[in-house]
Amino acid sequence: MAGSKKGFIKFVVKRVVTVYIIVMVAVYLTIIIANMGGYVDEIMKGQLMLQIRMQLKGNPEYSTLPPAELEKIAQGIYEEELKRRGLDQPFFIRSFVYMKDALTLDLGRALYMTSEGGSRLVKLIILERLPYTVMLFTTAMLINFTLHLVIGLYLSRRHGSKIDKLFIALAPTSIIPGWFYGIFLILIFAAYLRVLPYGGILDVPPPTDPIARTLNILEHMVLPLSSWIIAAFFLGCYGRRTFFLIFSTEDYVEAAKAKGVPSRRLTTQYILRPTLPPIITGFALSLIGSWSGAIITETVFNWPGLGLIAYQAIGAFDTPVILGFTVIYAYLLAATVVILDILYGLVDPRIKVMYGR
Amino acid sequence: MGAEGMELGFKGVLKELLAYKSGALGVVILVFLVALSIYTVVAIPYDKAIKLWRGEEEVWIENPRNAQPIWVKYWEYLRGRNLPETIKRDTSDSKQYGVYKSLRAIPGTNLKRLYIEFSFKYEYDDFPSEINIFFSSKFNESAPILRIAWEKPGGNKIELLDFIPRDKYDRLYLSIEHDVLKVLRSYVEEKLYALGKNPEVPLSVEKALFAVEDESMSSSLTVKPLKGTYKLIIEGLLFGKDSDVDARLIIYGKVYGMCGTDHLRRDLTIAMLWGLPIALSFGLIASLTITFLQLIIATISGYYGGWIDALIQRLTELYMILPFLPFLIMIAAFYKLDIWVILAAIIILNIFGGGIKSTRALVMQIKEYPYIEAARAYGASSKRIVLLYIIPKILPPVIPGLIGAVPGYVFLEAALSLLGLGDPFLPTWGKVINDSYRWGALYKGYYYWVLQPSFMLILTAFAFAFIGFALDKIVNPKLREI
Numbered sequence: 057m058a059g060s061k062k063g064f065i066k067f068v069v070k071r072v073v074t075v076y077i078i079v080m081v082a083v084y085l086t087i088i089i090a091n092m093g094g095y096v097d098e099i100m101k102g103q104l105m106l107q108i109r110m111q112l113k114g115n116p117e118y119s120t121l122p123p124a125e126l127e128k129i130a131q132g133i134y135e136e137e138l139k140r141r142g143l144d145q146p147f148f149i150r151s152f153v154y155m156k157d158a159l160t161l162d163l164g165r166a167l168y169m170t171s172e173g174g175s176r177l178v179k180l181i182i183l184e185r186l187p188y189t190v191m192l193f194t195t196a197m198l199i200n201f202t203l204h205l206v207i208g209l210y211l212s213r214r215h216g217s218k219i220d221k222l223f224i225a226l227a228p229t230s231i232i233p234g235w236f237y238g239i240f241l242i243l244i245f246a247a248y249l250r251v252l253p254y255g256g257i258l259d260v261p262p263p264t265d266p267i268a269r270t271l272n273i274l275e276h277m278v279l280p281l282s283s284w285i286i287a288a289f290f291l292g293c294y295g296r297r298t299f300f301l302i303f304s305t306e307d308y309v310e311a312a313k314a315k316g317v318p319s320r321r322l323t324t325q326y327i328l329r330p331t332l333p334p335i336i337t338g339f340a341l342s343l344i345g346s347w348s349g350a351i352i353t354e355t356v357f358n359w360p361g362l363g364l365i366a367y368q369a370i371g372a373f374d375t376p377v378i379l380g381f382t383v384i385y386a387y388l389l390a391a392t393v394v395i396l397d398i399l400y401g402l403v404d405p406r407i408k409v410m411y412g413r
Numbered sequence: 414m415g416a417e418g419m420e421l422g423f424k425g426v427l428k429e430l431l432a433y434k435s436g437a438l439g440v441v442i443l444v445f446l447v448a449l450s451i452y453t454v455v456a457i458p459y460d461k462a463i464k465l466w467r468g469e470e471e472v473w474i475e476n477p478r479n480a481q482p483i484w485v486k487y488w489e490y491l492r493g494r495n496l497p498e499t500i501k502r503d504t505s506d507s508k509q510y511g512v513y514k515s516l517r518a519i520p521g522t523n524l525k526r527l528y529i530e531f532s533f534k535y536e537y538d539d540f541p542s543e544i545n546i547f548f549s550s551k552f553n554e555s556a557p558i559l560r561i562a563w564e565k566p567g568g569n570k571i572e573l574l575d576f577i578p579r580d581k582y583d584r585l586y587l588s589i590e591h592d593v594l595k596v597l598r599s600y601v602e603e604k605l606y607a608l609g610k611n612p613e614v615p616l617s618v619e620k621a622l623f624a625v626e627d628e629s630m631s632s633s634l635t636v637k638p639l640k641g642t643y644k645l646i647i648e649g650l651l652f653g654k655d656s657d658v659d660a661r662l663i664i665y666g667k668v669y670g671m672c673g674t675d676h677l678r679r680d681l682t683i684a685m686l687w688g689l690p691i692a693l694s695f696g697l698i699a700s701l702t703i704t705f706l707q708l709i710i711a712t713i714s715g716y717y718g719g720w721i722d723a724l725i726q727r728l729t730e731l732y733m734i735l736p737f738l739p740f741l742i743m744i745a746a747f748y749k750l751d752i753w754v755i756l757a758a759i760i761i762l763n764i765f766g767g768g769i770k771s772t773r774a775l776v777m778q779i780k781e782y783p784y785i786e787a788a789r790a791y792g793a794s795s796k797r798i799v800l801l802y803i804i805p806k807i808l809p810p811v812i813p814g815l816i817g818a819v820p821g822y823v824f825l826e827a828a829l830s831l832l833g834l835g836d837p838f839l840p841t842w843g844k845v846i847n848d849s850y851r852w853g854a855l856y857k858g859y860y861y862w863v864l865q866p867s868f869m870l871i872l873t874a875f876a877f878a879f880i881g882f883a884l885d886k887i888v889n890p891k892l893r894e895i
Contacts, residue, residue, distance in 0.1 A: 082734045228878035231820045247855040352828045
């Protein structure tokens with residue numbers, strides 16, 4: 057047993073190191089792509105030079121100087137500014153500095169974007185939007201998860217019934233993504249019936265009373281939330297149902313049934329229990345996934361979450377924000393993967409045997 | 414597990430597929446869509462489609478802006494409303510009904526007198542969307558002076574304005590001409606005062622020109638179109654011997670063609686039709702390539718094991734951590750790609766994606782089968798075993814997934830277009846939705862603009878989804894039992 061413990065620790069360390077290396081590679085790839093291999097620097101340098109020239113031109117102190125002299129001064133300031141920002145070094149070297157900063161979560165300042173409070177700190181910009189995303193997409197994910205689980209279990213126990221057949225027939229509706237249902241919901245409830253808002257999170261001007269404010273936010277959540285619930289509903293329930301059915305046709309379940317195990321115990325002990333690991337994995341991954349927001353749904357509904365920020369950052373070439381977004385997401389996912397690995401290593405006897413030698 | 418699927422062959426699978434109601438429906442829709450795309454590619458060749466779609470306003474100038482599709486007209490007709498179609502009158506087309514032109518020299522001078530009269534019947538229950546007159550004139554030193562007047566069915570005549578073409582080709586946008594609007598405002602006011610009413614909401618040029626002249630004229634909301642024969646009269650004075658003027662009057666309607674028009678007057682039929690072959694090829698190529706590459710990678714990983722397996726496993730983990738959509742959007746936004754490069758980017762961002770793990774597990778199972786061992790025993794090379802013995806065995810279970818994944822890529826392209834990152838030249842459904850969204854189709858009630866491309870997307874998606882689901886039951890008989 058002592059040997060198995062040592063082996064397990066070795067497995068955990070190995071896993072953590074591999075996953076961390078993977079995170080490093082992912083972050084480096086993001087740096088290369090988000091900087092267009094150094095091209096964003098060229099844009100920044102050009103803007104810097106322009107800015108300096110404009111400043112000098114507007115400064116009456118320098119207005120009497122001949123153009124050549126002025127250009128020389130501009131060059132001097134430019135060189136100094138490059139050094140100050142660290143732009144004088146080649147991109148290859150700087151890319152590793154960026155990577156170190158990103159991995160230590162020193163996210164730095166945004167190039168153009170600001171938080172609602174006016175701050176340039178990437179951390180603030182991201183943290184400010186996170187609650188909006190969690191509010192919408194984590195709620196959607198939790199509702200979906202529960203609905204699919206409960207209805208899936210219900211269907212699996214009544215498989216072959218009319219309602220079961222209805223769910224099977226309607227499963228293809230989930231081929232249409234949530235944002236697409238969103239457009240239809242806007243068309244029906246906002247444009248045609250005029251009972252719900254087109255998008256956004258609050259009315260303009262927003263209500264000041266906290267209760268009215270909460271209600272207003274809830275009102276704005278109805279359509280995006282519904283679009284995600286509708287899009288996933290039938291396939292989600294069908295998937296869970298089939299998943300449970302496969303487990304409930306296993307020999308040991310049949311044996312238990314033959315032995316006369318009561319139906320409730322059969323469900324909880326013989327069907328739900330062995331299906332728990334994949335359900336937990338799915339839950340954890342979609343939970344993390346829900347925190348990254350959904351670029352397209354947020355764009356369609358103009359929902360000010362992380363997805364919209366990511367999209368705006370991409371549109372503005374704001375590499376620090378893009379990088380910050382990717383790094384946080386990568387860390388969260390990597391941590392989830394490692395924790396799940398360890399949990400299963402502890403719980404699942406098969407994995408224990410594999411690494412316990 | 415896939416053996417039965419293999420032995421059925423293509424014909425057998427098709428027969429089984431048609432036995433499922435949804436499968437048969439999917440096949441019927443798909444056959445229709447493929448036929449329609451072949452027709453599209455033949456009838457409107459690629460270059461012509463792009464030229465038309467990217468064409469300057471010149472190509473489309475005779476179309477109304479944001480006109481509803483013709484099916485809306487039929488629908489409204491049933492409800493007792495006849496929506497206006499575009500009316501054209503052209504003096505260079507002498508055979509046309511409702512066109513009269515005379516050009517006479519004034520004796521003893523270098524001058525000519527021009528008289529053009531366009532007449533047309535207007536029997537619609539709504540106002541036209543716009544009125545333009547296009548002139549093509551021949552003159553040497555001085556431009557002709559044209560006096561334009563409007564005559565309503567009752568015989569009421571309104572002098573609209575004097576117009577001097579500045580160029581050989583000139584146009585008069587009556588609807589936005591300030592002088593015309595002023596003339597019409599005072600005309601309407603005069604009529605209303607005579608009735609003892611005051612103007613409330615001022616009328617636009619089209620409404621004033623076509624209004625029933627009673628109290629309803631006081632507001633743009635209550636005004637009704639007057640039915641009957643209208644006349645537009647152009648009287649002109651021309652200078653020079655071979656001077657001449659031809660005019661073309663266009664009263665833009667509110668319906669146009671099968672699918673209506675967009676904000677640039679473009680015929681949406683082109684986008685609806687051309688979106689189809691693009692969507693089909695995009696979705697199929699993406700799904701096929703990604704599935705097969707994943708299949709091969711998974712097989713290599715599972716069969717060879719060792720460091721190759723470890724490397725591939727780590728790569729799949731890397732792909733899991735990379736945020737797919739932000740990455741794709743970043744690449745599309747930074748590098749301004751056309752649709753086929755975006756397709757390549759999607760493929761690259763997916764080759765180490767989710768499908769690998771399950772296929773690899775399957776390969777590891779099959780690897781231990783006796784027939785593989787037998788092959789190895791008689792000295793078959795690894796390449797031969799992988800390509801001829803393993804891949805054909807694991808192919809059937811992935812086919813339903815392949816078909817079912819097609820709509821995902823079609824919607825992905827639409828999503829990119831919706832974000833404004835699609836192909837800059839090609840007319841795709843996503844781009845039409847993007848245009849409609851950007852130009853406020855939902856606010857303004859141009860529902861057809863959103864609904865038509867959406868309908869096409871859904872039709873395409875369902876065709877593949879139905880087939881995919883039915884195939885799944887055929888190749889995985891276990892699903893059929895439960």
